[in-house]
Structure formats: C-alpha cells, structure tokens
Amino acid sequence: MSQVSEPAHAPTSTGIEHKKLIMWLFLASDCMFFGTLISTHLLYRKLYPTGFTDAEGHQRFIQNLFNIELTSFSTFILLMSSFLMALAVSAMHKGQIKSFRRNVLGVIFFGLIFLGCQVFEFTHFFHQGLTIQNSVFGSTFYVLTGTHGTHVAIGVLWLILLYFYSFTGKLGGHVGALDVEVAGLYWHFVDIVWIIIFTAVYLVEYLGPSGFWGTGLPLTK
C-alpha cells in the first residue's frame, strides 16, 4: 500500500483504533437487528404453539421436523471455528503468518461445514413440507436462520479474501493484525448470535415433557 502515515497508527482519543471501534458500533447495531428478528420468531411461536400445517393439510409438530442431533453438530462446529479464529488472531499478533493461514483455513472450512448443514437442513425441512409460504413458523424460521446464514457466508467470503490477500505480503504488522482482529470480532459475534438462536429456536422446543411452548409432542416420538 502506498499510504505514508498510516491513519490507523494515529493516536486516538480513547486509545482504541478506529477500525475496532467502528466494528463494535456495527455489532451493537447488529444486536438490535437480530434482537428484532428473534423477537418476531418468539412472539409468533408463543401465539401459534402447535407448529405448522404442511401442503397436504396435516398438522405437523416442530419436534418431528427438527433434527436436533445435526443442528447440535453444526453448532459445535461453529463454536470450534471461533476457537480457530482466536488462534488466527493470536498468530497474526505474533507475526506468524503461516500459523495464521492454517488457522484461518480451518475457520473457512468449519464455516463452510456450518453453511452446508444449513443448506441440508433447509432442503430437508422443505421436503418435510415446511415452506416460507405455508405458515408463519416457516416465514420466521427461514428468514431468521437464513439471515444468520447470510452473515456466516459474508464472514467466510471476508476470510477467504483475507487468506488470499496474505499471499501478497501486504497483510502484516500492526495494521494486518488489526484487520484480522476486526474480522475476528465479526466472526465471534456471528457465532454468539447462533448460540442464542440455537437456544431460542431449537433447544426450547425440547424443554419439559412437551416443549417450552407447552403444546409440542412428548419427547418420546
């Protein structure tokens, strides 16, 4: 890069770099964004606790739809990707570019596994009869988890670009570490949001004998 006095180096009033501060501000805004989407889902779940009606007009229960083992697996994968992301940031701070590349490839790989699981899940649910059109549950579920999936996809794209950029030799020093750290903040946030979605959308369906909403199926299918 041709910048002479790198603006990110300029001392700031708070000592926090501009890029990091603006990412925190974006994440604050994104909290409200996901908060609104999750609220929409929970409000409708409380209002219509009995699941949805499929194309043949059969009443369907959420527990019969969800595959909690698969979703738990993809949740675990996403959590582990956050661990690798932390390693990648740490490597960057120490100037270990090869370690950074290894770890960030791991994050990308795990992120793609998560997205693959979501694609499989969406396809599976669609064949089970849940569409965005046939119920309020379908609308809120697909839009909420789909929006999260979009966030993950943007994160994966960002990390892929960072990965290839690292081969130009320009990703380094304080600025490079900061750029990776900011991407890391985003990645961790998307991960934390998934923990909340996994709890509020999936796990609560299995609380108690008939789910948190009180009208699901008993756990023994």
Next chain:
Amino acid sequence: MSHDTHHAPVASKLDLAPERSDLGLIRPDRKTGWADWLTTVDHKKIGVLYGAFAMLFFLVGGVEALAIRTQLARPDNDFVTARMYNQLFTMHGTTMIFLGVMPLSAAFFNFLVPLQIGARDVAFPRLNAFSLWTFVAGAFVLNSSWLFEFGHLAGWFNNFSWYKSLVYTDFAPANGWFSYAPLSGTVGQADAALHAPRFTGVGTDFWIIGIQILGIASLAASFNFICTIINMRAKGMTMMRLPVFTWMTLVTSALIILAFPAITVALIELMFDRQFGANFFNPSAGGQPILWQHLFWIFGHPEVYILVLPAMGIVSEILPTFSGKALFGYPIIVFSGAVIGFLGFAVWSHHMFTTGLGAVPTAAFALLTMAIAVPTGVKIFNWLGTIWGGRIRFTPPMVLALGFIWMFMCGGFSGVMHSAAPADAQQQDSYFVIAHFHYVLLGGVLLGLMAGLYFWFPKIFGRMPNAGVAYLASGLVILGFNLAFGPMHYLGLAGQPRRTHTYHAGNGWETWNYVATIGAFILGIGVFLAFANLVWTAFKGEKCSSDPWGGRTLEWSLTSPVAEYNFAQSPIIAARDAFFEDKHGGRRIAYENDGGEAGVHMPSQSWMPLVAGFGFLMIGLGMPMMSMGVPHMGWLVISGLVVMFIGIWLWALEGPGGYMLKTPALGSTPSTPTYTTARTH
C-alpha cells in the same frame, strides 16, 4: 512508479504524479471540477453536497405539500384524484423526513463535527462518501417512482404486457409514511409465482427498497460520526468540553444505529411477504399486522428525536453567540439530550393507543411519554436562561432560533396533550395530529436547520447572506407556518380526518382549510426565498471575515472557506468555548507542533464509494421493476449486487492512500494553553 514520491510533503496535490492502486488503477486525486466533487473524501465538500441535495428535496416535498393544500382549499375539490392524493401525502412525508431533514442534519454533521472537535477529517473519509452516494441512490429510487407514475398517466406503458397484468397502478408509494400492514402487505394464499394478492401497487416496493437503502446510508454515516467524535477529539477536548452541537450529533448517531435495525428487519419481513409470499403480516395466514406497527414505531419514535436533536444542538450554539453569554447549564443541556435519546426508545406505543394494548401498557406508555416532556422542558428553560440578561443581537440566525423555541414549545404542548391516552383516542388520525407534528418538525426542526444554514453559511462559503432577504424570508416562514398549521388544531378537534382526499361542504371546515392553504403558500414562498438567498450567497454573496458573528467554537478560528486540511496545526484545548475565551481572556488554545513543512496526511480521493452507491441504485431500481413484471429485471438486481461488491472490494484493496500536504508554519504561538489543567486525553 515509486510510492516514495508521496512521502515528500508538497504544497499542492497537483505537484504529485497520480497515485496508483495495487491493481494499477489511478486514484482520482488530481481531479478538478465535477470529477472532484464525485470522488471527494473531504468532509466539508460532502457536507455541502448533502446540503444541496437536501434543499432540492425540501423543494420537491414542498411542491407535494402545496398540491395537497391546493386540493384541500375547497370542499369537494377535484384538483387531484384520491389515488394521486394518497401518493402525494405519502411521498411528502417520506421525502421531508428521509430526504429533507435527515440529510440536511447530516450536512451539518459532516461540515461541523471535525471542525468543532479540532480534527482534520472524519475517521473514515471514504465511508463518508459512501454514505452520501448511497443516500443519493436511495433518494433517486424513491423519486423515480414518480417517473413511472407520470409515464402511466401519460399512457407510455399501455402496450407492454407487464403493464396490462398490473392490478394496481399507484406507482409512487401510497401507504402513508409508516406504510401500515396489512395495507402495505398481502392477504390470502401465494400463487405459483410466490405472490400473494396485495392491496397496493409497486409504489410500496419502491418505498421498501428506497427506505432500506437510505437506512444503510444513515447507519454507515452514524458509525463514522460516533467513531469520529469519540476517537478524534483534539488534545484537551474532553467530552464535557465538546460543543453541544457535537454532543447532539453523538446522541443522534447512537439513536440511528440502535433504531434503524428495527425498521430494517420490518422492511425485510414486508419484502418477503410481498415478493416471496411469506406470512409475517398476512392476516389470512396468521400474520399479525400489529407487529408491523410495533416494529415501525420502535424505529419511528426514536426517529422523531433523530430529526429534532440536531436542530436543538444548532440552537444551543446560536443562542449563546448572539446573547453574548455562555450556554446556561451546559451539563444539564447535554444530559437532557441524552435522556431524551434514552427515553425515546420507551414511548413508541403512544402512537398505538387506539389499537387496544390493554390498560397497563397504555398507562405505562402514557406516563413515559409525559416523562419525556421533562428533559425537553429543561432544555427550553436552559435556552431561556441563556438569553436572559444577555446582550441580544437580532441577526437572521438568532431570529430563526428564537422562532424555533417559540414554535417548538407549541408543538411540545400539543404533544403532552397526546400523552393522555383518552384525549389521544379523540385526536388520533385527525388534523390535530398533523398540527402537532408540523409544529415540532417544521416550527421546530426546519426553523432550527434554517437558523443553522444562515449561521454557518459565512463559514462554509466565506460569504454573508443578504440580511434583508433573510429577515423577510424568516418573517414569511413564521407567519405562513402559523397560518397553515394553527387552524389545523381547530380542524382536527372539529373532526376533520387526516389522509382523506376531500371533504364535503357543511362541516364547518371550509374557512380554516382555505386559510391553511393561503398560509401554506406564504410558507412555501418564504422557504423558497430563504433557499434562493442562500444559493445566491454561495456564488455571489458579499465576502465576510472568518469570524463575522463573534463565534465561540473552534470552527470560527479557521479561515473562511476552510482550508482542505482544516487545522494547519492541531489545536490543544483548555476550556469549553475555548475560542471565545481565547479571544476575550487568557490563552485557551495552543497548537501542536505538527503540520508545517513536515506536512499533514491527506487521504486520496476515490471512485469506489460512488461505484458502490451506484450498485445500490441498480438494486433499488431493479427490485420494484422485477415486482412489476418488467422482463430481465432480476439481472439488473444481480448486476447491482456485483457492482456493489466490486466497488467495496476495490475500495478495500486501494487502501486509504494519500500524501503529505504542507501547511502554513506554526509561527511563534506557544505550545501550551494557560488555563486550568489541559488534560491531554
């Protein structure tokens, strides 16, 4: 070429070879003329562009308002059709709020905030340009709906198959500025093309995507401003020494980043309902239209404070200047502004008192709404305390600022009336509500913004607006405004409903509607005169000194117009109103030994924010046309996404760039101020 050439400080960017990005693209940092304005990353030029677009759209929204008032001048009038009337009042509200007031506030944020905190630019100059061009794209998308509407009226589309298949032909948005579901949404089952039957035409699609794009612009700008204010203050500029306008910018930006996500989600949900047959607000599939009202007003009420707080900040700068006194109760004014912002999130349901929320929520929201009058009243008393006993100079900005206090108070009083839920149930959807919020938004916000324009124009252009025309325009605006909206209090209480294209004779509404229309035209002439005076000033006005008003804040310490680097040396601040105290007392400002021959860093200009904004324009135009059934429009949307991505990607790759610019030398100015303890950070 070598990048080393850019290390040497230069007296002008024209002394340098053009900078190239890593991909070999030439940075447009030597452009002049229109290309300079399109690629600028200078916060002052971006501020001027924001202001110019805002004034243009004020006039567009004003013409829409005058069409509405012409229609209502007489009973049973047929100046416009009911369908056209719906589009007029919807676009009037949307234009004034999102394309008039918000960008004009943004113009002040852009121009003033870095100057007031002693910085050389905002934290992210190119992101700032991106906000501007994305705003322009959103504004263009919203108003392009008028082109379709006029094309439809002129019969241009009659031979197209997509046109023949349209059920509704209101091409401009026609749901009111809050686009309540289910009117804006769908009903019944989606067909094979995933479209459920709708109540309104593609105007709603223009509105959804237009507001979405404008929201992105506002969010990006707000992240930038919070970052700038928190992180780029000059040494000694502690938070409690910030000018009040900068404080209100901070509160407003915080409101934007926390309130806009609610409308973003609501718009996404509504878009899914309309485009893909989802059921968020579709009553026949179990969707709850009231959810739209909640989501909209969780955004919509903070939006009211997003509109009014900048004007309050402007007035808080003008009153002390022309009273010759420091602002009375600075900490209380700042704290009240923050409390207003905080409470602004807790009163949204007072827009929904008649929806049957239940006794407890209604009582709670009524109490909170009454509570928000307290910090507002505190501010009013502080302003009165500021001018009390002062040596008042009735300059044009001062006249407008005093008009702001007076008119805004009237709006506040009728606002407190609304907080009483039983009274509100009588006033809901009547002209009383129109009167109330126009006293707040026009008598308050517009007068405040006009005061700001007349106050800072000499700083922006180094030229003084004609005072005689300014007094005349101010008088016409205040007179016309009261004639137009004062009678609406009575009309509302006498039962005239809002959003109704005409009324029958014999209800006793004829006289005051006629008076209101006369007032609206006087108001329109006044605003046009005020703006015309400003445009004339920008080019031909009489040149003035750099500090014509006896200003108090740092921007007045600079030359007019301000040099592109703002501060030749970074200031060190030792007091609130440091510049004023520096002029009239001991030394309160010193300067760091930066700049000079060593130069200051100037960022390079860039095409990329404009390219990314253009991508948004393609998306914004493509989606409603896809909704109309115009063929191949899906490709326009996809191309728009690609253009946006390429713009952002190249933007990231080119880096901030820049060069070192020499500034005038420090001279013999001491490097420490001599007042209190100057906290460095």
